[in-house]
Amino acid sequence: MPPLLNPRLSSSLKPLLLLSQFPIAPRNFQIPRQLVSVKRRSFSSLASVQSSDNGGRSGGGRSGALSPSPVAEEVQRIDVNPPKGTRDFPPEDMRLRNWLFNHFREVSRLFGFEEVDYPVLESEALFIRKAGEEIRDQLYCFEDRGNRRVALRPELTPSLARLVIQKGKSLSFPLKWFAIGQCWRYERMTRGRRREHYQWNMDVLGVPEVTAEAELIASIVAFFKRIGITESDVGFKVSSRKVLQEVLRCYSVPENLFGKVCIIIDKIEKIPIDEIKRELNATGLSEEAIEELLQVLSIKSLTKLEEILGGAGEAIADLKQLFSLAEKFGYSEWIQFDASIVRGLAYYTGIVFEGFDRKGKLRAICGGGRYDRLLSTFGGDDVPACGFGFGDAVIVELLKEKGLVPELSLEVENIVCALDHDLQGVAATVATKLREKGQSVDLVLESKPLKWVFKRAARTNAQRLILVGNTEWQKGMVVVKVLSSGEQYEIKLDELE
Amino acid sequence: MPPLLNPRLSSSLKPLLLLSQFPIAPRNFQIPRQLVSVKRRSFSSLASVQSSDNGGRSGGGRSGALSPSPVAEEVQRIDVNPPKGTRDFPPEDMRLRNWLFNHFREVSRLFGFEEVDYPVLESEALFIRKAGEEIRDQLYCFEDRGNRRVALRPELTPSLARLVIQKGKSLSFPLKWFAIGQCWRYERMTRGRRREHYQWNMDVLGVPEVTAEAELIASIVAFFKRIGITESDVGFKVSSRKVLQEVLRCYSVPENLFGKVCIIIDKIEKIPIDEIKRELNATGLSEEAIEELLQVLSIKSLTKLEEILGGAGEAIADLKQLFSLAEKFGYSEWIQFDASIVRGLAYYTGIVFEGFDRKGKLRAICGGGRYDRLLSTFGGDDVPACGFGFGDAVIVELLKEKGLVPELSLEVENIVCALDHDLQGVAATVATKLREKGQSVDLVLESKPLKWVFKRAARTNAQRLILVGNTEWQKGMVVVKVLSSGEQYEIKLDELE
Incomplete structure (x- = not known):
């Protein structure tokens, strides 16, 4: 159908104002109906032509937009784009978003998880950790009209922890919760990064065993399979923070540096290795410890890791159990050990994992891990916990790469x-x-x-x-x-x- | 099942640390599994007991929460409640939210509407109108890290207008769009009011006829019927801004005062009538005009209105057509004319309506109207448009009143x-x-x-x-x-x- 806002078309439809003296008439009028552009007029002209309000669709093309408007006292030419880094969802994009979210929801249902949500606007305190995470510097934060420091949530896990502490005894563990929530990060707008995304989270609380992590990865695999992504497209790199912990312990590195060291190591693929070394050194690690650490982080085989760390540690035991379970769940081909995976959040304590595209073109597709001690950092009693976050942006990029974006169209009966x-x-x-x-x-x-x-x-x-x-x-x-x-x-x- | 975080129970489970030398053992350990509370420990104690990390669930009740935590450098006792005026959605509340949203979606689908969404965070400029609306003083706004003035959206319509201007010629009119989005208002927290709510919006763009408004009200009626609300529970009060416009025109009131006068009149039931009169007088309206205006606003019968305004005006014609269509749509019993309805947004230009509970206990359940000249206030070409907003809060109150809140429970197969x-x-x-x-x-x-x-x-x-x-x-x-x-x-x- 012809575009309605086409100025050339509507300029062919001019002085209909004479019709406006018959208030109902213009509605039956047989002039092409697609020309519905209602022109801006001052109220004074309206007043002089009685009752012309609705019918008086005068013609004329796209004229100077700064003439006085009857509704607001002035016309204000706005930026018609959404704020930098944010998105509109016109129908075609919304269909894709709903398609994606429905798969998130359906997988979560198949795994017996319950949906939850939290405020988009949270207390800033919930996100202020001191390990030097990127996330902190990217917080959308401000003071509200009641002088509270608030922030648009950059992630969902701290809110989950808050709610679990609040609910306390009324909860029946294990909790299996999922959420699909919008998160905000004020990132530099390079390489097509956005400042908001939706994130699918699944979390298991109350289960200390690695079965929980295995179940979480199983659910992501189930999701990939549903949308046509195979193990030749994506994989999971898995490690445990306990690997690092055991190495640091050998070098008597103070345990309170653990989070900070993890955050630095997480940047290994993003910044030059000398910078990594310098930063690690600045935390007090000896050069010997740094070399050993980097050596261990380069390990891609569990057997090799066991040779170095010995078989008694928890890192090895957890990882072995996870790989054994992966086989039973049927996703062995999807996962691989990679000691360099530590993830960028300070609170992880055990298994960590990351979904990646095998072509290496995209950022991490998803990531997660165990965070057994997050609740106590907020003053609550700890509960063993693990979870993952899965954004709505990278996966769509991947689907595009693979030609797997579904054709979704409006369908009325x-x-x-x-x-x-x-x-x-x-x-x-x-x-x-x-x-x-x-x-x-x-x-x-x-x-x-x-x-x-x-x-x-x-x-x-x-x-x-x-x-x-x-x-x-x-x-x-x-x-x-x-x-x-x-x-x-x-x-x-x-x-x- | 027994509560997991019960401190009295967990205090009966004490020195398990000796077990922690066998890293796997504690997972098979037959002590009641519900006691999963992982105690906070300093890393130094961890270091002295090799590999005790995951297995070392020591007992002890809820102890002083301010002991050092291994993850963050300090424990920070947070407020476990969501920020004032906001909500968490634990599973039981999320089920109700999903139930409600699914009905919104299903009704919208039945009416052939397409879902859209916009950023929660918009440019502040989008919401700054000069008519003295309540909404402006309640804006959650701040400056972002790039020195842009931004605001959490208080409503969805301005974003819709922005997107329509942006899409311009690529759109095929009429548009029938719906959205379910979270909106924010910094309201005083009296009478259980909250600062965020979700709002179902349906809008028709490109249709100048009252058929569009009739269709919108039909969809709300369809929604009510689905959830068990009848015409004896709720009704719609309907009027047209053109009624006011015609009265003001008689008294030669400058047309640019129209928005401002509407905003004042919208407060009629909220503040004393003398205050209303004072405010109207301050805009420049004569006492005679004010009295006439208030007289007209008290009219509840279309026939009476016609006697006063005469039959030629658009106000009467629009309203007559709407009531006639209501009969054909089958919801005559739901709607009534009430000249006092003007709604609190400056941009309405024609029909306005409001859903109310017949017991008069609750705030308006929903509201909407025609806003044919909104786009030009942003510098775009106008398109005839109407829509409504339907919040997720008052309807739940009503369902509670009527005992109609569904029992929704988790159901796994x-x-x-x-x-x-x-x-x-x-x-x-x-x-x-x-x-x-x-x-x-x-x-x-x-x-x-x-x-x-x-x-x-x-x-x-x-x-x-x-x-x-x-x-x-x-x-x-x-x-x-x-x-x-x-x-x-x-x-x-x-x-x-």
């Missing part, structure tokens, strides 16, 4: 149209009947030529066109046209299913 | 449990098979006594319990117990549906 303006009410009755039977109806709300209606039906992928015409309606009937076959028949309204 | 720790992997295989067949599975992730498993099954409303035991598994079989009937049988894993 019926388009209902009155052939005569007087029958608009009858069309409303027809639409109501169909909707009461669970049928979706795009009701044509104006008098439109049939050609327009067919174009609309094509755009909305309508299955049936229901026409309300005078001749048929006198017999209590409507015309049904099945749009896929072209089949056409008359039917009594009551019999319309 | 299967709970799968290994009877022996060594069979945990097999249980994972069983769970995977079932999930691949679309069955939801709550997999028991630890060794638990059967009594615990039955309690868990009752809490999750599991339909079947699948037990993986040694004897049966040697034959490749599992035990299925149908929990509603108690029926129990063995079945080959491959045959399990």
